[in-house]
Structures are given as structure tokens and as C-alpha cells.
Amino acid sequence: MNGRLEITGLKKRFGGLTAVNGVSFAVEPGEVIGLLGPNGSGKTTVMNMVSGALRADAGSIRFDGVELTRLKPNKIAKHGVARTFQLVRPLPTLSVAENVLLSFAFGRKRHWGREAQMLVEEKLEFVGLGGRGGEEVGNLTYIDQKRMELARALASEPKLLLLDEWLAGLNPSELRIGIDLVRHLQGLGMSVLLVEHIMEAVRALCSRCVVMSAGEVIASGESEAVLKAPQVISAYLGDDHA
Numbered sequence: 048m049n050g051r052l053e054i055t056g057l058k059k060r061f062g063g064l065t066a067v068n069g070v071s072f073a074v075e076p077g078e079v080i081g082l083l084g085p086n087g088s089g090k091t092t093v094m095n096m097v098s099g100a101l102r103a104d105a106g107s108i109r110f111d112g113v114e115l116t117r118l119k120p121n122k123i124a125k126h127g128v129a130r131t132f133q134l135v136r137p138l139p140t141l142s143v144a145e146n147v148l149l150s151f152a153f154g155r156k157r158h159w160g161r162e163a164q165m166l167v168e169e170k171l172e173f174v175g176l177g178g179r180g181g182e183e184v185g186n187l188t189y190i191d192q193k194r195m196e197l198a199r200a201l202a203s204e205p206k207l208l209l210l211d212e213w214l215a216g217l218n219p220s221e222l223r224i225g226i227d228l229v230r231h232l233q234g235l236g237m238s239v240l241l242v243e244h245i246m247e248a249v250r251a252l253c254s255r256c257v258v259m260s261a262g263e264v265i266a267s268g269e270s271e272a273v274l275k276a277p278q279v280i281s282a283y284l285g286d287d288h289a
């Protein structure tokens with residue numbers, strides 16, 4: 048499994064607002080890297096460009112040497128990039144297994160029939176929903192919805208996973224479960240780009256971080272050093288705290 052993402056000079060404008068202004072960074076194969084920054088700094092817009100939901104105005108997104116910048120989301124998924132969303136968006140009239148099954152359509156390989164069912168069960172087992180594929184999505188607790196959202200992303204058998212505040216809203220014991228699941232993915236060699244506000248999770252998972260503010264990268268490097276950098280503290284808390 049490779050999974051190297053290289054972003055260079057990425058830009059996105061919404062009318063008069065430059066949401067992302069010349070962002071460059073790389074995710075190395077098997078690395079869990081944090082993409083941080085205060086609200087509105089452009090993190091989700093970067094995620095949306097990597098997954099193809101938004102078209103970049105300028106710059107390049109290369110994954111394992113392939114230029115993704117102009118590709119549609121389904122083509123990007125087939126190259127091995129999957130994402131979760133800030134708000135879980137299940138199809139409520141379908142069962143847990145059916146929700147995961149649908150994601151196979153977007154994956155690197157097509158799976159049908161019994162093989163597809165077995166793979167769904169494997170993904171559900173991995174996220175801690177083993178044997179619960181027949182349940183109604185509407186009855187799932189919040190953490191179980193998050194688990195299902197992860198299983199859906201994993202169904203496409205990605206090499207790079209984009210986690211957009213996937214850990215948000217979990218209680219402390221659920222958070223530990225979530226962190227362990229991401230660690231497990233890393234152990235399998237998956238690269239992860241983690242947009243996250245929970246510093247406990249960032250410290251536990253990310254050896255490196257990239258911090259954005261007002262559309263630009265203001266710091267990047269080893270997490271402990273980056274999180275202590277005056278410009279990062281000031282971006283989060285205001286100049287009085289830097």
C-alpha cells in the first residue's frame with residue numbers, strides 16, 4: 048500500500064473570499080497527519096478539494112504520482128482516497144449493512160453478491176459493529192453512527208482516509224475507542240489526513256501537524272513543537288495569548 052498525498056499551491060475562492068490561499072503539504076505513506084486551525088480557516092475546503100467535492104482554482108493534488116486535481120469524486124475514490132463527513136449522513140431507510148454495501152460502488156474494486164456481503168461484515172467487524180448489519184440506521188447510537196460512517200469509508204478500500212472531525216462529539220471513553228480505531232488503521236499501513244479540534248486525539252495520533260489560519264499554512268512539522276508555536280497559539284486564542 049502506498050498512499051502519498053502531495054498538495055502544492057492549492058487555492059480556492061468563494062466569490063470575494065479566498066478560503067484556501069496557496070496551501071502546500073504532503074502526507075507520507077502510512078502517516079497520520081493532523082490538519083488543524085481555528086473555525087473557518089479552510090480545512091474542510093482542502094478536504095473537499097482532495098476528495099473532489101470542490102474543484103481547486105489553482106494548485107495541484109497528486110496521489111501516488113497521479114494528478115487528482117481535475118478528477119471527479121468517483122474517480123478519486125477509485126484511486127484509493129475515501130472520506131468521512133463532519134456530519135454523519137447515512138441513508139436512514141436502509142440497514143447498516145446496506146449503507147456500507149452502497150459504498151462498494153465507489154471503491155477501487157467492484158464486489159458483488161456473497162463476496163460483497165462478506166466484505167461488509169469484515170468492515171463492520173473492524174469498526175466494532177460485527178453482527179449488527181441488519182439493524183436500522185435510525186436506531187444507532189451516536190458512536191455507532193460514527194463507526195458505520197467509518198465502515199462506509201473503508202468499504203472503498205482506501206489507501207488514504209480523510210477524517211473530517213470524525214471524533215467530534217464522542218464522550219471520553221468513546222474517544223479512546225475512536226483513537227484506537229484510527230491507530231489500528233495506521234497499523235495496517237493506511238495514510239490518514241485528520242481534521243480535528245480535539246487536541247488529545249491530535250497528540251495521540253499525529254506525529255506531524257499542519258496548521259492553517261485564514262486560508263494559509265501558518266505552521267507545520269512535529270506536533271509537539273507546532274502546537275507550542277506562538278503563531279499557532281495566537282491563531283487559536285488571539286494575540287494576547289501568544
Ligand SMILES: Nc1ncnc2c1ncn2[C@@H]1O[C@H](COP(=O)(O)OP(=O)(O)OP(=O)(O)O)[C@@H](O)[C@H]1O
Nearest residue numbers: 061064065066084085086087088089090091092093
Ligand atoms: N461553499 C461555500 N461557499 C462560500 N463560502 C464557503 C463555502 N465553504 C466554505 N466557505 C467559507 O470558506 C472559509 C473556510 O471554510 P472551511 O469550512 O473550509 O473552514 P474550516 O477550517 O473547515 O472550519 P471549521 O473548523 O469550522 O469546520 C469560511 O470562511 C467559510 O465560510
